[in-house]
Each structure stands twice: as C-alpha cells, then as structure tokens.
Amino acid sequence: MFRQRPRSDRGCHACRLWRPADAARSHTRLPGFSGSYLGVDVFFVLSGYLTTSLAFAPATGGGVERFKAFMTRRLLRIWPLLLLVVAVTGSVLAVLGQPVTAEVLSSALFMANVTLPVVSAPGVLIHTWTLAAEMQFYALIAILAILLPSVRVFRSVAVLLFICVTLSRIAATSGGDWMFVYNSPVTHTSGLFLGAVLATLPPLPARQSAALAFLAMAGIAIGFASATFATAAALVVWIPIAEVASAAAVFGLVHGGGLIGTLLRTPLLRRLGVLSYGIYLWHYPIAVLARNSFAAPTAFVLTAAASVVLAAASFRWVETPARRLARNLGRARAGEPAPGPARHLSGRKTDAKPTHDRRLRDA
Numbered sequence: 001m002f003r004q005r006p007r008s009d010r011g012c013h014a015c016r017l018w019r020p021a022d023a024a025r026s027h028t029r030l031p032g033f034s035g036s037y038l039g040v041d042v043f044f045v046l047s048g049y050l051t052t053s054l055a056f057a058p059a060t061g062g063g064v065e066r067f068k069a070f071m072t073r074r075l076l077r078i079w080p081l082l083l084l085v086v087a088v089t090g091s092v093l094a095v096l097g098q099p100v101t102a103e104v105l106s107s108a109l110f111m112a113n114v115t116l117p118v119v120s121a122p123g124v125l126i127h128t129w130t131l132a133a134e135m136q137f138y139a140l141i142a143i144l145a146i147l148l149p150s151v152r153v154f155r156s157v158a159v160l161l162f163i164c165v166t167l168s169r170i171a172a173t174s175g176g177d178w179m180f181v182y183n184s185p186v187t188h189t190s191g192l193f194l195g196a197v198l199a200t201l202p203p204l205p206a207r208q209s210a211a212l213a214f215l216a217m218a219g220i221a222i223g224f225a226s227a228t229f230a231t232a233a234a235l236v237v238w239i240p241i242a243e244v245a246s247a248a249a250v251f252g253l254v255h256g257g258g259l260i261g262t263l264l265r266t267p268l269l270r271r272l273g274v275l276s277y278g279i280y281l282w283h284y285p286i287a288v289l290a291r292n293s294f295a296a297p298t299a300f301v302l303t304a305a306a307s308v309v310l311a312a313a314s315f316r317w318v319e320t321p322a323r324r325l326a327r328n329l330g331r332a333r334a335g336e337p338a339p340g341p342a343r344h345l346s347g348r349k350t351d352a353k354p355t356h357d358r359r360l361r362d363a
Helices: 010-027 036-055 063-095 101-108 112-119 126-147 151-173 178-183 190-198 206-226 232-253 258-264 267-274 276-291 296-334 356-361
Strands: none
Touching (some): 010 036, 010 126, 010 267, 010 276, 010 296, 036 063, 036 126, 036 190, 063 101, 063 126, 101 112, 101 126, 112 126, 126 151, 126 190, 126 276, 151 178, 151 190, 151 232, 178 232, 190 232, 206 258, 232 258, 258 267, 267 276, 276 296
16 A cells, blocks of 8 residues: 555545535526536545545554555444434435335435336435445455555556546446436446546646646636536536536645645635535425425525534534544554543543534534
8 A cells, every 4th residue: 555645635625515505406406507416526526535535634553454454444434324214304205105125225225326216206305315326435445455565556556447447437327317316336437536536646846736727717707607407418518617616726725735725724614614514414305394384485495404403413413423433443443542531730530522623624
C-alpha cells in the first residue's frame, strides 16, 4: 500500500450539502433548478476522493487486517444511522399497513442500487441506492489498495474503471430503462472512480486552485440550472459534465480554492456539511409525507427543517458514539491505549469531547 499525500479538505465539507439540498428540492417537487439531481454526482466525486485518501492512509498489519480495519470504519460510519432510519421508516409503514420487507432489507444490506433498477418501483427508501453504491465502492477500493503496488498502477486502474462505467451508461441509454441506467452500479458509479483518481494527483499551486474552484463551481451551477431529469441527455451529457466539473471543484478546494474555498469553510456551512449524511437519510421519508399534504414551497421548508433537526440529534446520539467506537477499535489494533478523561492543570477530570475539526476529519 502506498502512502497518500497530505491533504486539506475542509473546504469540501460544505460541498456535501449538494446532495441533500438537491434531493430535498426535487423530492418535494419544488420547481426550478431542473438539474439539481446532479448533486448525486457532485457527492460521488467527493466521496471517491475522500474514501480513497482514507484507504491509502498508513496502517499496521497485513493486507487482510487492513481490509478489515478499513471496512469496519466505513460500516461504523454509515450503518448505525442507516439502520435507525430504516427501522423508523419501516415501523411507520408497517403501522400504515404498507408492505415493507423487501425495501427495508435491500436498503439495510446496501443492495438498493441492485434491487431498485430491477423492480423499478419507487418507495420511501429509494434514496438509499447511493449508499449501496458507496459501500460497494469502499470494498473494491480497499481491495485495490492492498493488491496494487503503486500510485501509478492504481491511478491507471481507476481511470479505466471510470471510462468503462461511463461507456456502459452511454451504451445502455439507447435501449435500457432510464431508472435502471440511472441507479445501476454498472452504469452510475463513474464519479466515485473519478474521485479516486483525484486522490492520486499532485497538489496545485494556490493561485491555480482558486481559478479552478471558481470556474468549476460556476460550471456546476450552470448544470443545475440547465440540465433536465429522466432524459437521455442527462445520462450521456450532463452526468459526465457534472463529474468533470465536480472533480475540478474538489481538486481546487482541497488545495486552497481561493475565495470560494474561504466561503465554503465558514463555520455554518462546515457544520451543515458534517450533518449532511443525516440530512440526506432523513429527508426522503419526510418529503413523501410533506409533499402529499402541503404545497411544494411549504413541503420543502418543512422537510429541510425537520431533516436538519433529526440529523443534529442523530449525529450527537448515533453517529458520534459510532465514530468514537471506530477510533477506539483502530487504536486497539495499533496497540495504542484508548484516551481517558482529560484533566485540568489542577488535576480535576473533565468531560473531554472530540473537537469540531477532529469530527470533520472523520469523513
């Protein structure tokens, strides 16, 4: 396994908001920004970059141990909150007399991007297809990180996978079902592999990173305003454009990003970026209820507000303990003692909590 270069990704945390923000808008049927579905592709590129950087971080033990350690961290990062949301949603559906078994199982087991394209039936957990794509990508990247000998070889493999998935999507567009092509892991995971390529590239000078981040974010905004959903052009034209623009934005932001990077590092946006996973998970079941009871603007506001509140609560009581457990398991594997309670200079114990920056680093 090769050593990954140091990175500074704080400016990217606010970019995570693209996914829940665009999902809440489209799922509450709020008019405008027809191309906001491209937020998934923005997030895939960012996730591919961050995850690959973590997979190639220095680690102790053999290949199997490194794989187990990496996948344990990823599962503890994603699974606890996912299981909570699935359990709550499934319970509500069961009370309402709705069939839930197939959808709950496919979502909880990271199979929604396989089962959804096959059955082509929307449900209240339809949005978990992106988590399935990510978890499958995690497993593949962890294996490649162990087997491949150098950054150059890994970069070549990641580029090849990006090209293959892109060509597969283009080929399937002509005769395939749109839902299948959009959600299938063999046609819509190219952004993850493009993000993986980014993690292997050398850094940019600050001035170039500022220009790149500005132009890329402008390109993403144009795509959000212009692209159309559920069309062949979305699959063949707009998704590749969004992926390339997102790659440029992420690459510019992690190396400074100039004014754009400074704006995205503001405490509020960074905090919302930290909560973005919970916001994304909670928003869709809420949106389904809200859009059937209120006009689109009201449904959007209610969905956004309720999702943020639930995400903040679940981050504190579900995600943070799971992350702490993952860190302690990592220390145990490395033979390091778990941190005890902090003390004042006077010797009194205090309730030590992870700093905000440390939570940000636990991508």
